[in-house]
Amino acid sequence: MPEPTTHPAEVLLTIDGLRVTIAGGRTEAVRGVSFEVRRGETVGIVGESGSGKTLVCRSVLGVLAPGCAVSDGTIDFAGTSLVGIPRRAWDQLRGTRIAAVFQDPASYLNPSVPVGHQLAEQLRVKLGRSRRDARDAAVRLLAAMGLHEPARVYRQYPYELSGGMLQRVVLAIAVSGDPQLLIADEATTALDVTIQAEVLELLAGLRADRGLAVIAVSHDLAVIAEFCDRVLVFYAGEIVEAGPTAAVLRAPRHPYTEALLRVASVGSWERRNLAVIDGQPPAVGATLPGCRFADRCAFATEQCRTRPIPLTELADGRAVRCVRVDEIALSGAGAGAAGAGAGAGASR
């Protein structure tokens, strides 16, 4: 596992105090999120639906849905601010310096245009290549994505390709402008498990070959575990724990991270007691005086509910948002399948 010291690379993306409102500004769904992404680093974001992980990604891409807006905080990408910049400035960034892949590749491709033409169009518009150059480069890119017979794929329409092949085409389009940052929001969630493994390997290869930094969003902790240097655990619009993936999974410091580990697909093939996290997250935008996880937490006391809990820096590049961090003992994934069994309060 990479340790923080092996990443002297410079910071590429800095998000500081990001707040995002939805429903026309009435509801605050991202409540002060700060983190950095270094060049060539892979940062995983994990959390339940509604935890704000996709809103953060969309803020970085400048593609928030109507009614959603960055209400506070800064996003700095290699010296350029990404908050409140005009459309023309985005055109200089998206596709060439920041790119993205999402869950359903078919919905991001034009169904009536052969996939190779869509890739070549990127190369012509974004990089100013000639028609012939763009075509040749597109075929080479398709081959680099592990697609067999790339010249044939070039002429095919989206409906003729499988989900895994489409995701490779979308990845080819995403990396065609040689971006520095790739945002992969549930990029492998809809794929079969065999194809998911292949696409994750392809992403790891792209990262190694191109020095690409990746923000990978997934609700599946196991995907993050296999793929990311660092992990950010989101809960109800906040980061509750952050740190090197291996360390966080081996010894989680926040009760929510521990609960996520217990319910995750642990890769255990034995019949087991399925753990659940009792209760539901607070409604998006709900204002609570204290910890947002307190109502579902087995360790919560009065002090958790009275005042806001800050994200506290720990040693070894870790941080946790819990006032009782030094008082509670949590178990991690290192204990093996058996460790996923009993746990206070949240297991059945």
Next chain:
Amino acid sequence: MTDTDLDAAGRAASAATPPTPPTPSTSPTPSTSPIPSTPSAPSTPSASSTPSAPLLHVEELGVSFARPGGGRRIRVLDDVELTVRPGEIVGVVGETGSGKTTLARAIAGLTTPDGGRVLLDDRDIARLRGRARRRFRRGGAIQFVFQDPLRSLDPELTVGASVGEGLAIAGVGSRAQRAERVAGALRQVGLDPAVADRLPAQLSGGQRQRASIARAVVADPRLLLCDEPVSALDASNRNHILLLLDELRRRLALGIVVISHDLSSLAGIADRVVVLYRGRVVEAGPIADVFTRPRHPYTALLIASAPDIHGRDRLAAAQLRSQRPDDDATARWAGGCVFAHRCRFATDVCAQTPPSQDAAGRPAGDWTVACHHTDTWRNQTAATATPTTAVTARKESSA
């Protein structure tokens, strides 16, 4: 004649499945001990059938679809076998296009098979036609639960109306009696009966999936077909729904078929697993055995590809993928084993002859594998590469 028999059987069964005390769900089956052939025996009420009699037995099932432009039909399922006993959960895994959903649809009578039999309590329900089929369906013995409850529940109907719709169509009881059964079904799936007045959009994802399970159990079914019931849910809601299915099969002695691409979810609740590849069963058996010591290379590839938090020793997916280019595919391997074109261990015999189902395990026939090299392919992984964890291999290559 068939329909009246079936009705009688259905009534007998529903009369014989009163609320039996739930068996404690905190008794996990040890992975090393053989799973008994009748896992449901302790919780199965003494119905008219003997405990080991299968509830559902699918035999030599074949389904084919017409090609858009005519010509030879596309075979979607070929010679598929599947057995579900009362109180048993059987998982069906396989990738997109393997025929998982078609299998469920054929069992439910939504797709007409062109060969084989679908036996529910020893009666072939695939052959029912017209009035007999309608009466069987209204009896509600087989129910479907779909992946996305937001799409499978009518957004303009209240939850109560959706859950009770089938009863109303079948003309069961009075309006008040139906409302009572709807409330009972909602309670059974852990929902407050008050949600009956709400619309699906006003429920959370987990609650919506509970509502669609309520719509299935309100009909007093014997068999539940769940097509990816948890893939649209977060990890914690996922386990809530899996626990609910586990509880329902114990309490109601339901046979449940769960189609899922999430192997870990299945491993949590299923007793047996059937692995489909291109419409054929390549391996079937007790789930802990099949997942810990897969005997078919495709099953092994599925398991090696599943992401894992622990990174324990296992075969890496790369050790199991074919080393041949894809374009080598169809022509050479047509007519042989369905997996041969992607199989690292395929030989000439795999190209020529479809493998038969070899039985193994205990009792005999409990664990079947369709592979020419069942006992030898694993040795080749040892010879060609050093076993390592997928995680370390990947981290090293990226470091």
